[in-house]
Amino acid sequence: MKKIAVVTDSNSGITQEEAQKMGIYVLPMPFTIDGNEYFEGINLTQEEFYEKLKGDADIATSQPSPHSILELWEKLLAEYDEIVHIPMSSGLSGSCQTAAALAADYEDRVFVVNNHRISVTQRRSVETALELVEAGKDGREIREYLEQTGMDxxxxxxxxxxxxxxxxxxxxxxxxxxxxxxxxxxxxxxxxxxxxxxxxxxxxxxxxxxxxxxxxxxxxxxxxxxxxxxxxxxxxxxxxxxxxxxxxxxxxxxxxxxxxxxxxxxxxxxxxxxxxxxxxxxxxxxxx
Known part of the structure; x- marks a missing residue:
């Protein structure tokens, strides 16, 4: 049975602490606020974000950098056979397309899932991925299942x-x-x-x-x-x-x-x- 890592981003609502308990990995989403860069769940809490939002700060969303994605993948592939990467919906951000393009160099090892979800529904996809890992499915099978059921x-x-x-x-x-x-x-x-x-x-x-x-x-x-x-x-x-x-x-x-x-x-x-x-x-x- 292959050893598979499950990766998502902080748009899933899964905190870094919860990720550790679940045995998964969460890429923090970056924000530019009044010209300064912040990362959700790392140096930007929910309370700090809303305080800045109420203060009419100039807030722009971004996506994880290719470097941060590749750095995490390389680290995980030293320990795992495969990675299932579940970013937020491709219709809401370019992060899914970016990850899919990067995964082309990791054929049969990194499987990027475009299952059209965000927030609590994205979290449910992560849970399903973990269940499928436990059931002995490989990365390709998990991606296919999550994409087939993504619109549900x-x-x-x-x-x-x-x-x-x-x-x-x-x-x-x-x-x-x-x-x-x-x-x-x-x-x-x-x-x-x-x-x-x-x-x-x-x-x-x-x-x-x-x-x-x-x-x-x-x-x-x-x-x-x-x-x-x-x-x-x-x-x-x-x-x-x-x-x-x-x-x-x-x-x-x-x-x-x-x-x-x-x-x-x-x-x-x-x-x-x-x-x-x-x-x-x-x-x-x-x-x-």
Whole structure:
């Protein structure tokens, strides 16, 4: 049986400490804040990030450098036979394409997975990869499985403010002004390739109900009425843990028999575009 290392990035929400316990490796995502470079989970905490965000700092996201990726791979290949590398969705960052290009020089040893996920759904992919390693699958088989099932997940997000969507160019100033005046709360979705708008709500209560309605539609229609034990529900948030824990209770009441697994902070790469106070509800279909 081959010895396989599982690598992901900090967009999965997996901290460096959690990675050690899980036996995996996490590449920290880099940020440029007011001209200085920071690395998520290394010299940039969630609290520090939101403090800078609220202070209207100039924040730009980046991707792990080729050097940092190759350095980690070389170190791991001295100990492991193969590497399964699970970056964030190729539709949300160029990091997947960069890793795939670098892996061309490591044929049959490094397998880069493009399974179209981020945050808690990306974390679920990492868990599945570990299960497949335990089951004796090799790197190629694990990549094929994760890519085949990559779209079997959704994240629905409601934001507390339109400020950052406007700042990032995802809303025109006029639309943002109208939305702010009417106190509209957009509900966004990530289903693979990008962050899209899917609904608008007037209150946070209504926004949460819309997210749960979409999850129900996924269960009943998109996933063919799948049973409770065959899906994972997770919650994510941006600097909003108290409300996220309350939302967990609401979700479990709305879906009797279903349990919410993780209540994690959303990746900072998403957070910088939507601001703090956001809530997200995710669903991941689990295969047999």
């Amino acid at each position: 997940a959704s994240i629905y997000i409601t934001v507390a403010t339109l400020k950052y969507l406007k700042k990032g160019g995802r809303l025109t100033p006029a639309v943002a002004a109208i939305g702010t005046m009417l106190r509209l709360k957009p509900v966004l979705t990530i289903q693979g390739e990008k962050l899209d708008s899917c609904a608008k709500a007037r209150t946070m209560h209504q926004a949460k109900q819309i997210m749960m309605d979409h999850i129900r539609e996924d269960i009943e229609t998109r996933f063919g009425g799948v049973e409770a034990h065959k899906v994972q529900l997770d919650i994510a948030h941006t600097h909003n843990e108290e409300e996220a824990m309350k939302f967990r209770e609401e979700v479990e009441k709305e879906f009797p028999g279903y349990q919410v697994g993780f209540v994690d902070p959303l990746s900072l790469s998403v957070s910088c575009h939507i601001g703090d106070g956001a809530l997200a509800l995710a669903i991941t279909k689990m295969e047999e």
